[in-house]
Amino acid sequence: MRASRVLLAGLGAAQVAYGRVPGRRGPGATRALVALMLATSAAEAVQARGVRRGGVPVACAGALGFAAELVGVATGRPFGRYRYSGKLGPRVGGVPLLAAAAWAMMARPAWVVAGWVAPRAVPRVALAAGALTAWDVFLDPRMAREGYWIWPEGGRYEGVPASNFLGWWTTGLGVFAVWALLDGDAPEPRDDDALALYAWTWAGETFANAVLWRRPRVAAAGAASMGAAAAPALWRRLRA
Numbered sequence: 001m002r003a004s005r006v007l008l009a010g011l012g013a014a015q016v017a018y019g020r021v022p023g024r025r026g027p028g029a030t031r032a033l034v035a036l037m038l039a040t041s042a043a044e045a046v047q048a049r050g051v052r053r054g055g056v057p058v059a060c061a062g063a064l065g066f067a068a069e070l071v072g073v074a075t076g077r078p079f080g081r082y083r084y085s086g087k088l089g090p091r092v093g094g095v096p097l098l099a100a101a102a103w104a105m106m107a108r109p110a111w112v113v114a115g116w117v118a119p120r121a122v123p124r125v126a127l128a129a130g131a132l133t134a135w136d137v138f139l140d141p142r143m144a145r146e147g148y149w150i151w152p153e154g155g156r157y158e159g160v161p162a163s164n165f166l167g168w169w170t171t172g173l174g175v176f177a178v179w180a181l182l183d184g185d186a187p188e189p190r191d192d193d194a195l196a197l198y199a200w201t202w203a204g205e206t207f208a209n210a211v212l213w214r215r216p217r218v219a220a221a222g223a224a225s226m227g228a229a230a231a232p233a234l235w236r237r238l239r240a
Contacts, residue, residue, distance in 0.1 A: 004044035004193050011040045012200060019208040027087040030148070034098055038105040044193045045108045053183035057111075058104050060182070061175045065103025068171040069095045079167035084149045103175065106135050109198035110172075111179055115187040116195070116233040116240075121180050127229065128179070129172025131198070134225035136168050138205040141218050158218060192237070199234060202226040 011033075018033055045054035072079040073094040088096035107128075114128035141158035144151060155161030187195070202223070210219035 002047055002193070004040060004047050007036070007040040007043055008193060008197060008200075011036050011197075012204075015204055019204070019212050027089075027148075030087070030146075031089060031098060034101050034105070038101040041105040041108055041194070041197060044197065048190045048194065049183055053185075054108070057179045057182045058108055060178050061107035062100035062104030064175050064178065065107075065171060066095065066097075066100035068167070068174075069099050072167065077167070078163070078170050080151065080155070080161045080163035081153055082149055082151050082164070085147050087146075087148050102139070103132075103171075106132055106198070106201070107175060107179070109194045109201070110135070110229070111176060111183075112187045112191045112194040113198045113229045113233040114176075115191075116236045117229065119186045121184055125173060125176040125180055128176040129169045131226070131229035132172045132175075133165055133168040134222070134229060135201060135205075136165065137225040138201075138209065138218060138222035140164060141215070142209075142213075157221070187237075195233060195237060198226070199230050202230045 014033055014036055018029060042055065042058050045058050048054055068078070070093045071077065073083060076082075084091060084094060084096055084099070088098045090097050110128045110131035111124075113131050114124045118124045118127045137157075140160045143149060144159055151159055151161060151164075153161070155164070205226070206219050206223040209215040209222065
């Protein structure tokens with residue numbers, strides 16, 4: 001069995017356990033879950049595409065995302081005014097090093113999903129940026145509510161401003177423009193684990209927010225956002 005599938009199974013089990021913990025999850029558990037998800041995504045990328053076309057794009061996504069976060073914390077652009085607490089561990093320029101993982105670990109799943117829907121380079125880049133941003137519709141409300149970062153001025157969606165999602169999309173455009181240069185091939189069956197990770201995240205976050213955490217608004221918004229990319233990608237993969 002591929003190592004990425006063992007990691008994916010372990011990630012699923014860890015996320016189920018994490019979701020069922022009553023009250024607030026501790027920062028240590030959150031950091032461990034982020035690390036496991038990053039390891040799963042990176043292992044899948046390298047096994048499916050090799051180091052140059054799999055591992056390097058993942059690393060670039062983390063680096064570009066982290067650079068955007070540094071600018072965002074310092075200037076309020078492109079995400080809006082926000083700041084991190086110390087819960088995610090060591091920080092550089094006010095940004096936790098672990099923030100790079102958020103960009104790296106879901107970038108390849110978003111890229112593969114977009115490839116099934118729009119294989120041509122330009123629409124694929126735009127759709128991948130949207131698929132990555134859709135995941136943040138789930139992520140940002142929970143992490144802000146639990147104090148990992150703070151929006152001092154609030155926002156209309158669960159205290160998060162619309163500028164945050166525009167910032168994610170524009171940053172994603174840069175990430176995937178680079179990705180297209182490094183690995184622009186259409187998705188193949190060997191990329192199925194990345195598709196599975198995106199689909200699992202979509203389904204798992206929807207269930208956790210709707211049933212376990214009692215956040216129906218987040219469940220509905222995130223399910224619709226991620227589903228707009230995941231559902232047609234799964235359909236086209238099944239038809240293929």
